[in-house]
Amino acid sequence: MILRTTLLCLSFLLPGVQVQAAINVFTCEPEWAALAKELGGELLDVYSATTALQDPHHIQARPSLIARARKADLLVCTGAELETGWLPLLLRKAGNAGIQPGQSGHFLAAEQVELLDVPERLDRSMGDIHASGNPHVHTDPRNILQIAGPLHQRLKQIDPDNAEHYTRRFEAFAGDWQRAIDRWYAQLAPVKGAAVVVHHDFWSYLIDWLGLNRVATLEPVPGVSPSSAHLARVKQSLDLQAVTMIIDTGYMNDRPANWLSDQTGIALVTLPATADFQNGESLYDWFDNLAALLLEPVK
Template sequence: MKKIFLTILLTAGSLFAEINVDATYATMGAIAKRIGGDNVHVVVLGSSKYDPHFIVPKPSLLAKLRRADLLIINGGGLELGWLPPLIKSANNGKIQVGAQGFLDMSHFIKMIDKPASVSRAFGDIHAQGNPHYSTDPHQVSIMAKAIAKKLSQIDPAHANEYQQNLEQFLAKWNAYLTNYDNKMAACKVKKIVQYHELYNYFLRRYDITNIGNIEPLPGIAPSSKHTLELINAMKANGVKKILQDVYHEKRTAKFIAAKTGATVSVIPHEVGAVKGSDTLENFYNTIAQRICK
C-alpha cells in the first residue's frame, strides 16, 4: 500500500513540477512566460540595463544554469562574449549546445545585415548578421512558436496546454500588431540616427531610414572626425531624431543634438530597459512612442 501511495505522489509531483527555463534576455523571457504559463519558472540571465554583448558571468548565473531544463538564447553571436564558458562550467547536459534543452532563437529568424566578410577592421560585427531582431514586434510570433514547440518536446505531459497558450497568445498578438502597424503608418519620423545598430529590424519593418550611426564602426567609440561628418549628414538630410540606447554614453548624442536641433530619444532594446517598458506590449509601445513623437 505504501509503495502504491509513493508511486501516486511521485507521479503527481512530476505532473505539477515546473520546468526551469533560463532565457539570456528579457524579451525572450517574457514570451516564454506567456507560453509556459504556470508550468514554467522563467529566469532571465542578462539585465536589460546593460550591454547585451557583455553580461558579467557571475557565479549566480552558473547556479541558475545548473538547474535549467531549457536554455533559450538569442544567438547570432550576441552571447558569444559571456555565455559559452558558463554553459561549459554548469555541466548540465540538458542545456549543452545541440541538446534537447537548448534553443537558439536565431535559427528561426531571417537575419539581416550579414557581412560579406568578417574582419576586425570592420569593428565588432556578427558573422551571422544583426542579432538585435527582437526590436521588431513581428518577430514575437516566430519566437513564441519556437518556444511552444520546444516546451512541448521537453514536457510532453503539458504539450496541449502549451499549444493552447500559444494559440491564445497569437490571437491577441495579431490583433495588437494590426493596431500597432496602423499607428506606425502614421509616424512622421522617416529618418533617424542611432548610436549602435540595435533597431535595424524595427526601422526596416516601418520604412524608417537610418542615415548613420554615432559609432563609426560597431563597438568603436565615436571620433571627432566621424561626429562632425555625422552632423553634416544630418543637416543635409534634415534628420531631427537620434535614437539613444540605455547603456552607451550619452554625451555624444547630446552634443550632436545641440549642433543639429535634433531630439535625443532613449529607446529600450529589451523589455524593462527603460521605465514603463516592463511588458511585451509596453516595450514595443515605448519604442513607437519615443521614435514617433
C-alpha cells in the same frame, strides 16, 4: 549510488535547494524571458541573465549565472554570436547536459528568423561584427511571433505532460500579438519612411519593419565609441532639415547622441533596449512604450 545518496543528503542540508515542480527556463535576454512567460505562464520559473539596462555583448559568466544555468531545463538565448563572450563559458561550467548546443534544452531565437546586416567580409577592423548577421532580432514584433512558434514547440518537448497548456497559450498569444502588430503599425504611420540617425545598429529590424531610412550611424564601426572628430563628420554629412530623430539605446553611453542632438536640434529618442522583465514589463508594454516614444518627435 553512493553519489546519489550523497547528493540527496546534501540537498536537505543546503539552503536554497528549492522544491518545485516548475520548469526552469534560463534566458540570456529579458525579451525571451517575457516571451517564455507568455507561452508558459505559471508552469515556468523564468530567469533572465541580463536586464534591459545591460549590454548583452558584455556580460561575464559570473557565479550566479553558472548556478542558474546549472538548474535550467531550457535555455533560451539570441544566438548569432550575441552572447559569444560568455555563453560558451557558462555552458561549459554549468555541468548541465540538457542545455548544451544540439540538445532540446538549447533554443536560439536568431535561428528562427532571417537575419539582416550579414557582413560580406569578416575583419576585426570593422568592429565587433557578427558573422551570421545582426542579432537584435527582437526589435521587429513580427520576429517575436515567428520565434514564439518554435519556442512553444520546444516547451512541449521539454514538458510533454503539459503540451495542451502550451498549445492553448501559444494560440491565444499568436492571435493577440498579431492584432497588436497591426495596431502598432497603424499607430506608427506618421513615422513611416522617416530619416533617422542611430547610435549602434541595434534597431535594424525595427527600422526594416517600419520602413525607416537610416541616414547615419554614430559608431564608426559596431561596438566602437565614436570620437568627437567622427561625430563632427557625421554632423557635417547630415541634411539637418530632413532628419526626424536620433535613436539611442537605453543601456548605451548617451553622450554621443546627446551631443549631436544639442548641436543640431534634432530630437533625441532613447528607446529601452528590451522589456523590463524583472519589473514585470511584458512585451506588449515594451512595444506600446516604443511606439509612444517614436511618435513624440512627430507630434
